[in-house]
Amino acid sequence: MSRTVADRAAAIAAVAEVFREHGFEGASLSAITARTGLGKGSLYYFFPGGKEEMAEAVLAEIDGWFTRAIFSPLRDDADPEAAIRRMLRETDSYFRSGRRVCLIGAFALGDTRDRFAARIAAYFAAWRAALAEALMRANRPEASERAEHAVLAIQGALVLARALGDQAVFVRALERLERELLAE
Amino acid sequence: MSRTVADRAAAIAAVAEVFREHGFEGASLSAITARTGLGKGSLYYFFPGGKEEMAEAVLAEIDGWFTRAIFSPLRDDADPEAAIRRMLRETDSYFRSGRRVCLIGAFALGDTRDRFAARIAAYFAAWRAALAEALMRANRPEASERAEHAVLAIQGALVLARALGDQAVFVRALERLERELLAE
């Protein structure tokens, strides 16, 4: 069994890493075949729509993960403060303390924004709304403002950490956010 | 005179917009010839090193602009508070209140980071250091922390504003920064 990837779900995860590292334009089909271990034929069998469909699938998968791990708890957890702390913990772990880039944020900056505008906007709007909801439930003032600022700070921290090659920037930003978000 | 671009300096400005809109990989030579009005021959006459040299020139030009308009005043202006306000004003205007993307930030997220790592890191480090210097001269506490947070928040605001297609996000972020930076 020399196959690297067994099914569509595993293929999506592999493709996601290629997009994350090279962006949409930069992710060549040959890079994708190399990473997934699938030939072009198999790739087009799973994703008849080509690269565009692969990117759609990747965005949907990321959105699903964040919804389950972060957005839903922020909206529904009986303890909103705990959900906020969980958000920060999961965010740190998902982005590998700043070593990993946000694919959706990167897509937002490039040509890709127009192509996937709806998905990109929905992801960030959902994050901001869920966090605002948790802050309101936790009786913190200026919930919307704090939520928007937190989402934006996470994206900025990823940019700056990568630009400076210093993941400590990201870790510091999350620590600051914990203080700011939960302050009375 | 059907020429669009008369000299190297004007060519750099035109090329910068193409990189800003399409990224490094996405900026095809034919898009660049279209925007500059120069044929490939002329382009390679100005930039013998091809796309890589064009990008170098663009990064240097942006770095120079920020140094003159923002970083130097932050370091040297006799009134550091005025320099900080000027930074926020120039930042708003440079990024067209969030409609324009930060080319250097976008480069930092992609494959391009490794290629231009030194320039990218230098730009952000200079901004952070100059702002910290101004905050210290203005006797504000936690100057380094505030400066890092401000630089990161500007980048994040650009990402989020573009992702949501809502420049108000960027404007709000700058207003918040003015309050936070200048608070005693």
Place this chain on the structure above:
DNA sequence: GTCTATACAGCGATAGAC
């Protein structure tokens, strides 16, 4: 389902006339 072979368009870059 997976592979190899291939089509063909577009890429970055160069040559050389003007």
Place this chain on the structure above:
DNA sequence: GTCTATCGCTGTATAGAC
């Protein structure tokens, strides 16, 4: 300095055998 023509390569995508 600027242009057009062209090179060689890689890109996405498809066809068809297995």
